[in-house]
Amino acid sequence: MSINNIIAGSRKAASRYFFFLMAFAGIISMTSCSESDDDTEDEYENWAERNDKYFNSIYTQAETAIKSGDDSWKIIPTYTKDSLTAKAKTDFIVAHVETKGTGTVSPIYTDTVSIHYRGYYMPTDSYAEGKQFDSSWTGDYNLKTMKPTGNYVYSYKLGFTTALMNMHKGDRWTVYIPYTLGYGVTDDKGIRGCSTLRFDLTLVEFARKGDTFPTYQ
Secondary structure, three states, rough: OHHHHHHHHHHHHHHHHHHHHHHHHHHOOOOOOOOOOOOOOOHOHHHHHHHHHHHHHHHHHHHHHHOOOOOEEEEEEEEOOOOOOOHHHHEEEEEEEEEEOOOOOOOOOOOEEEEEEEEOOOOOOOOOOOOOEEOOOOOOOOOOOOEEEEHHHHHHOOHHHHOOOOOOOOOOEEEEEHHHOOOOOOOOOOOOEEEEEEEEEEEEEEEEEOHHHHHOO
């Protein structure tokens, strides 16, 4: 066998091996609820099942508190359903009132809102409070220095929109959103699929469609 044949054969073998590696990597990247590159392999093992259990535990905690007369907890059906058509626990969000605002009116679907928010995944071994995936502010929570962000109420995911449509000006809530009312089962915009989301959410101000947005600072 000539040296040219040996080289050609080696190149073909290397090409096949490279194609196999690329194909395998593609399969891994398309997997829903998959492990993250920047965390340990078992950090997100059985992610969907664990997130279901986590949301169910929060729901039960809220349900027990409400039955005992604690009005700081809320179980709210998604705005796309009412209390009669919302059947499964995942048709609801759960909220805990951290600070009660002074407002008495809630935003509607077409309103513009000014908010502070910080989002977390469920607690894990590496992140006792849950890994933070997004935030509208940096550093400590301080209304005097934080700059709100804003958008239309309808621009957010179902669970987030549902929370806003039940809040009043000045309310600060911890909001728990099942992935059915969040980003679903597939990774989306940097958010891991199958994730129950916890938000530290403050409604600063809101305005009706066509109105001049009020000053909030």
